[in-house]
Amino acid sequence: MDDKFKRIALENSDSIVQMWMEEVDISKDDNYTTTISDELFESTNREFVNVIFTSIKNQGSSKILEDFSEKLVNLGWPLSYITDGLHIFRRVTIDYILSQSEQVDSAFISNVLQSVDAWVEPIIRQLVNEYSGSWENIVSLQRLALQELSAPLIPVMDNITIMPLIGTIDTERAKLIMENVLEGVIKHNSEVVLMDITGVPVVDTMVAHHIIQAAEAVRLVGATCILVGIRPEIAQTIVNLGIDLGKFPTKSSLKKGFQKALEITNRKVETISSKEEIKNMLKSLNGE
Known part of the structure; x- marks a missing residue:
């Protein structure tokens, strides 16, 4: 049928x-x-x-x-x-x-x-x-x-890398941040890591704890972690929570953090105003 x-x-x-x-x-x-x-x-x-x-x-x-x-x-x-x-x-x-x-x-x-x-x-x-x-x-x-995009470590200059953090940081992502920053420091031979939290909307006790752990891990492998993007409201929250960030340099902006990184690596930004100065610098770099 x-x-x-x-x-x-x-x-x-x-x-x-x-x-x-x-x-x-x-x-x-x-x-x-x-x-x-x-x-x-x-x-x-x-x-x-x-x-x-x-x-x-x-x-x-x-x-x-x-x-x-x-x-x-x-x-x-x-x-x-x-x-x-x-x-x-x-x-x-x-x-x-x-x-x-x-x-x-x-x-x-x-x-x-x-x-x-x-x-x-x-x-x-x-x-x-x-x-x-x-x-x-x-x-x-x-x-x-x-996951690959959530915690990238970007080399911007010899021995200097940046990790821009955007969005909420939970336990799983904090683990990924820790792994990436440690692997990146070794891979890029970083002396300074700029951890930019400008895009992190909320910094509470847990988030601050994860950030401190990551910064401490960077220090233990022989590099310096600079925390940048400290907005006024985040600074106030950190103070109210009694969180100690004294071990790590902090800056309000990535620009200031980068200037600090240059100082740590014995470099600085200079303004060149003439062609003659450029020629002299090139000669100096070439050992002439």
Whole structure:
């Protein structure tokens, strides 16, 4: 009996597709796909229904289901698009088969329901699993990318590096800051690390503790940590919390911090006002 119903569905796929497209199109106005262009919506719907019929005909095709679910993830379409579409397909297919049959008793209806469910349920499971796997993979890659950007140590001059911190600092990010700053100091042979907290919105006891730990770790590996970006409200908070930053140089701006870093590394910025001075400096650098 299942083969009979499957043959009816496959031989009349054009009619079922038309019914399915009409119902899915109606749902567009009330759900997550309202912002999607009509052309993309229609082309994706046609691809979706082709995937369904191909899977029914071949009794499941993992590759085509994997490719389609990955495409939806990349487009940013929600999982509910898959589940809603398959439920609509199930309903219109059952309605079509019943409409083509003269015998419509309870046993016959039960057979139709069981047969169509046997086609649709495996597709739902496979698509949901593939979609979830693709989504988790993308989220994992994004998390790694954000971690790499969340605490970068940037070399700006020989022996001087800067770590700009932006956003909230939690325990997990503090651990990443510690790892990056220690690895970076060794890698870049840093004598001075400028830790810029201008972009950190809140400095409470926990954040200050993490910053002090990182600065202390820098000191233990033989470098100096200068804390820059101390805004008036942050300075007041640090004082009110009774936090001691006396061990580490602090500056209100990155510019002042960089000037301090130059002093520590026995360098300074000089203004050159004439071509003759430039020539003399070049000669000096060249040992002439």
